[in-house]
Amino acid sequence: MTEQAVSRSRSTTWEDPAITAAQLGRTSGLEMLEAVRDGRLPAPPIAATLGFGLDVVEDGRAVFSLEPAEHHYNPIGSVHGGVFATLLDSAAGCAVHSTLPAGSGYTSVDLNVKFVRGITAATGRVVAEGVVVNRVRRMVLAEARLVDGDGRLLATATSSCLVFEV
Numbered sequence: 001m002t003e004q005a006v007s008r009s010r011s012t013t014w015e016d017p018a019i020t021a022a023q024l025g026r027t028s029g030l031e032m033l034e035a036v037r038d039g040r041l042p043a044p045p046i047a048a049t050l051g052f053g054l055d056v057v058e059d060g061r062a063v064f065s066l067e068p069a070e071h072h073y074n075p076i077g078s079v080h081g082g083v084f085a086t087l088l089d090s091a092a093g094c095a096v097h098s099t100l101p102a103g104s105g106y107t108s109v110d111l112n113v114k115f116v117r118g119i120t121a122a123t124g125r126v127v128a129e130g131v132v133v134n135r136v137r138r139m140v141l142a143e144a145r146l147v148d149g150d151g152r153l154l155a156t157a158t159s160s161c162l163v164f165e166v
Helices: 017-022 029-037 045-050 081-097
Strands: 052-058 061-066 104-115 126-136 139-147 153-165
Touching (some): 045 081, 081 104
Antiparallel strands (some): 126 139
């Protein structure tokens, strides 16, 4: 017996990311992220593409959440590891960004992700929290954790970020 494939579609819209990028030189990282969180600046297109949002931002900390869905799946029927990595990278990177003064930017040097447990649409909302753990001159180390609604660990990450003048 063969199953007939059911076609699905999804539409995504976003605003010009240059609008947000133009704010980097005029506001601190925390002020810019607060504006994104509060809807005064558009979220980056990746947030619309994957469907995640910035829930909390404070100095050295950022929290994102996502409701896993079928469009996040890999060929074996679970959420693709790249979605995990994107959430963790966003949380760690934005934790770093939240510490930067106006006129500074950062770039990720590396991202080390450890997958602990799988995710499916049945998992429910997941939360990624990133925190800055160390800063030495222009290099900042951040850690991030991805958990489900029951607080079970799904994945962890560490990220080294290089700070620069924009």
